[in-house]
Amino acid sequence: MTLRRAAIVAPIRTAVGKFGGTLAPLNAGELGAVVLKGLMDRTKIDPARVDDVVFSQGYGNGEAPCVGHWSWLAAGLPIDVPGYQLDRRCGSGLQAVVNAAMMVQTGTSDVVVAGGVESMSNVEYYTVEARRGSRGGGMMLHDRLTRGRLMSQPVERFGAITGMIETAENLARDYQIGRQACDAYAVRSHQRAAAAWKNGLFDDELVPVPIPQRKGDPVMFAHDEGYRADASMETLGALKPIEAKTIPGAVVTAGNASQQNDAAAACLVVAEDKLEEMGLEPIAWFHSWSAAGCDPSRMGIGPVPAVERLFARTGLSWKDIDLVELNEAFAPQVLAVLKGWGWSDNDSRHDVLNVNGSGISLGHPIGATGGRILANLTRELVRRDGRYGLETMCIGGGQGIAAVFERAA
Numbered sequence: 001m002t003l004r005r006a007a008i009v010a011p012i013r014t015a016v017g018k019f020g021g022t023l024a025p026l027n028a029g030e031l032g033a034v035v036l037k038g039l040m041d042r043t044k045i046d047p048a049r050v051d052d053v054v055f056s057q058g059y060g061n062g063e064a065p066c067v068g069h070w071s072w073l074a075a076g077l078p079i080d081v082p083g084y085q086l087d088r089r090c091g092s093g094l095q096a097v098v099n100a101a102m103m104v105q106t107g108t109s110d111v112v113v114a115g116g117v118e119s120m121s122n123v124e125y126y127t128v129e130a131r132r133g134s135r136g137g138g139m140m141l142h143d144r145l146t147r148g149r150l151m152s153q154p155v156e157r158f159g160a161i162t163g164m165i166e167t168a169e170n171l172a173r174d175y176q177i178g179r180q181a182c183d184a185y186a187v188r189s190h191q192r193a194a195a196a197w198k199n200g201l202f203d204d205e206l207v208p209v210p211i212p213q214r215k216g217d218p219v220m221f222a223h224d225e226g227y228r229a230d231a232s233m234e235t236l237g238a239l240k241p242i243e244a245k246t247i248p249g250a251v252v253t254a255g256n257a258s259q260q261n262d263a264a265a266a267c268l269v270v271a272e273d274k275l276e277e278m279g280l281e282p283i284a285w286f287h288s289w290s291a292a293g294c295d296p297s298r299m300g301i302g303p304v305p306a307v308e309r310l311f312a313r314t315g316l317s318w319k320d321i322d323l324v325e326l327n328e329a330f331a332p333q334v335l336a337v338l339k340g341w342g343w344s345d346n347d348s349r350h351d352v353l354n355v356n357g358s359g360i361s362l363g364h365p366i367g368a369t370g371g372r373i374l375a376n377l378t379r380e381l382v383r384r385d386g387r388y389g390l391e392t393m394c395i396g397g398g399q400g401i402a403a404v405f406e407r408a409a
Contacts, residue, residue, distance in 0.1 A: 004271045006101035007282035008405060010043050011267035011375040014209050016224045016363040017121070022211060023221060023262035024121035028057060028367075029064025031209070032071030032117035035264035038207035039113065040077065043268055045278055051109035053083030054100045055266075056092030056116030058366030059123045059144055060085060067117060071264075083113075089152070090329065090393050091291070091401035092116055093265060093370020098403060100269035101286035110274045115266030116367035120145060122262075145260065152397035153296035164396055165242055165252050167299045168330035172251045174298065175336040179251040182331035183236040186256035186360050189328060190231035193357025197224070201356055201383075205375035226259045227361040256331035258359035265371025282408040284378045287388065288314045289403035300333030302400020303392040304340035310402045321404075322386030323352050325373045327393035328359035337394070355380060369393065374405070381407040 014035055017023030023031060032055060040047050055068030064070040069083030088095040093116035100114035125141045149163040161167065171177070196202060202224070210218035228235070241250035242257070270280055290313060292305035303326060311317055318341075328334050343349055356362075356376055359369065370391070377389045385407075392402035 001106070003105040004107065004273065006104040006286040007270045007272055007275055007280070007408065008097070008284040008286060008374070008378060009268040009270050009280050009282050010039060011265070011283065011371065011378055012038060012042060012205055012207050013265035013368065013372045013375045014207050014263050015222050016226060016365055016372065017221065017262040018225050019260035019262070020121050021225055021262070023119070023209060025211060026119065026209070027063055027122045028061070028117045028119040029067055029070045029074055031119055031262065031264045032067055033074035034209050035115060035117070035207055035266045036071055036077065036113065037075040039266045039268065043280060045111070045268070045280065047077045047081065049278065050081050050111050050113055052103065053081060053113045054086065054096045055083060056086050056088070056096040056367040056370065058087060058089055058092055058118055059120065059148065060087065061124045071117065088399070088401065089396045090327065090364070090366055090369065091395045091399065092367045093372070094374070094391055094393065094401055094403055095370070097267065097269065097286070097370060097374060098289045104269050104271045110271045111278070112269045113266055114269050115264065115371045117264040118365035118367040119262045120260040120365065149396060158296050161297055164299070164329065165257070166247070167297055168252050168257070168333045169243060169247050169250055170298055171300050171336035172332035175339050177251065177332045177335045179241070181335060182251045182256045183233055185331045185335060186236055187231050187233060189354065189357050189361040190228045192355060193224070193227040193361035194229040196356035197227070202376065205379060224362050226261060226363040227357060228255070231255070251332055252330055256360060258329050258364035261363035261365040263363070263365035263368040263372060265368045265375060267371065267374065283382065284389070284405040284408050287404040287406045289401070291399060291401045294398045294400060296398035299396055299398045300329055300394040301336055301340055302394040302398065303337045303402060304400065306400035306402040307341070307390070307392055310404065314404070316388070316404065318349065321388050321390045322384065323355070323377060323381055323389040324349065325354060325358065325377045325389065325391045327364065327369055327373065328354065329364065329394055331360060333394060378405060378407070381405070382409060
């Protein structure tokens with residue numbers, strides 16, 4: 001069987017909201033509906049031509065189950081279009097695009113919507129004790145955000161890992177990464193995000209989100225609200241390490257770690273032979289992908305084996321890659337991955353790494369992060385006249401995922 005080429009069309013995103021910030025009034029399903037309606041408006045295709053909707057979400061809940069289909073219906077789109085939800089934790093948004101591409105490549109679909117959503121501001125509290133009843137006393141309510149990080153791997157096999165911060169601190173020790181290096185990297189991320197906003201580099205990829213008000217018309221939200229334009233070594237250096245009391249020499253702070261966020265992202269993935277008849281112009285082609293597992297206690301190193309496997313399968317190498325997007329879960333995680341890749345401190349490839357900021361500055365809305373990255377990566381490839389862009393991220397629980405996209409124009 002000959003595989004068809006899968007085109008990436010109109011990757012878009014909402015602006016990223018802070019935890020408990022401007023987007024908090026919208027739950028995940030409602031936020032997903034906004035970006036799906038925006039995608040249909042942007043591409044002007046007949047929504048009935050969509051064969052399936054693949055949406056990711058890291059913290060699914062009972063208020064909008066099967067969020068891809070739920071959001072599609074909430075957007076007022078045709079009821080005969082199916083949809084589903086997937087979860088590969090931090091890599092979910094990229095996995096949604098990968099799944100859609102494989103559906104198109106193999107001929108099972110011609111047009112697939114791929115994307116993801118996260119409303120970390122609205123993640124549930126839950127109990128596992130109530131179903132069979134309680135004879136007395138209280139019941140434990142778990143915060144799904146923190147509990148999900150604690151339970152991201154089988155405790156019986158790997159022991160208790162308190163959360164993703166602990167895994168980043170492990171990498172800092174393994175790779176001898178100090179606080180100053182972490183803060184310096186974070187400052188660069190914030191500065192690059194601020195410069196990108198100043199220069200209008202996100203304008204084309206954004207879908208405004210109407211925020212209901214008690215009185216009057218909705219307020220349109222269309223600006224990332226987590227980056228720190230005034231970030232400096234002094235301001236970040238004044239922050240106390242989050243695990244200072246439990247981990248000697250801890251380096252992770254609120255300023256050099258990714259945030260908890262709300263956002264949505266989506267794109268069309270379309271068969272090459274359907275583009276012309278539908279009047280669609282691709283911005284990139286899906287090229288290849290790979291995923292790999294790693295020690296859950298060092299989950300941040302996941303991009304190293306994932307990229308190694310991807311290059312081995314495709315014959316590509318670093319000399320072929322014109323732009324790199326490595327999601328910033330934590331500064332020591334990024335710096336450890338770069339060492340794992342063999343990049344030196346003065347490596348010229350730093351000039352093509354996260355050129356407009358990433359998770360530390362722009363945020364990490366788990367299910368939407370892969371789509372957020374893709375929206376900017378593909379446009380930056382066009383601006384730089386590059387050919388191949390690499391998108392990769394670590395994954396809580398001990399995985400990494402990586403994919404290559406090729407500029408179409």
